[in-house]
Amino acid sequence: MRAMKVNALSELQSIRHALAERRAREAAEREAERLAAARRERERRLFELAVGPVERLPAHGRAEPARRPPEPRPLQRERDEAAVMREALSDEFDVETLLHTDELLSYRRPGLGLDVARKLREGRWAIQREIDLHGLRTDEAREALGRFVRESHQQGLRCVRVVHGKGLGSPGRAPVLKGRVLRWLVQKKEVLAFVQARPADGGAGALVVLLRPA
Known part of the structure; x- marks a missing residue:
């Protein structure tokens, strides 16, 4: 107990x-x-x-969307590509033996028939885009033309016009830029052929260019 x-x-x-x-x-x-x-x-x-x-702000009732920051611009890659284009398109390239100078100037890659230049000259392909190189320095024109051809080809364009001018404003009234444009275009793998434009499309101051299929 x-x-x-x-x-x-x-x-x-x-x-x-x-x-x-x-x-x-x-x-x-x-x-x-x-x-x-x-x-x-x-x-x-x-x-x-x-x-x-x-004081607390009154509720506005709106949904605030998430803001997407702008895509970074690849400046270094653009500079590298520009440098590659400057190196790839040489002013010393011998183009004379590749040009056909019958009644009008023309060029076609080996293996293409005569009818390609003829149809291009006759306007069988509609001109889809053009670039005007008037007033550009040599380096600027080279880069602009290389970029124009590359982007046009990537977009699936087949026929473009390149306006280089007749050289009437150049020293000695010689078409300096025209000769360089001929050299540059021949070196571009995207280019199949080109002919001097018809008078209505620029005549001796322009070229109509046929590009490879994308």
Whole structure:
């Protein structure tokens, strides 16, 4: 009987100890919450003192789309491509033996029949795009023509016009740019043939160029 009373007393003390620990823990948690709230209030007051009173803006109800940053421009690659074009299109290339100078100037790659130049001269292919090289320096014209031919071919164009002028404004009235354009076009793998344009399309100041299929 005495042992039972001792055990009951021991259990009661354990319960009281556990309750005391629980109350202490809850009190500590409440105190921590109070201190955190007090800290937030102090920070809010400091902010108001620093910037003055603020008001929440009314909700406008519009969805803000995610803005996509512009695509980076590959400047170095463009410079590299321009350098490649300058090196690939030589002004020293001997083009005279490749040109046909019957009644009008023309060029066609080996293996192409005479009818290709004839049809090109007759306008069987519609001119889809043109570039005017008037007023450009030699390096500018070389790069512009190389880019024009490459992009036209990539877009699937077959017939384009290149306006180089008649050279009337050049020293000695010699068509300097025209001779360079002939050399450059012959060196472009995208070019199958070209002929001097008809009078209505520029005559001796322009070329009609046939490109390979893309």
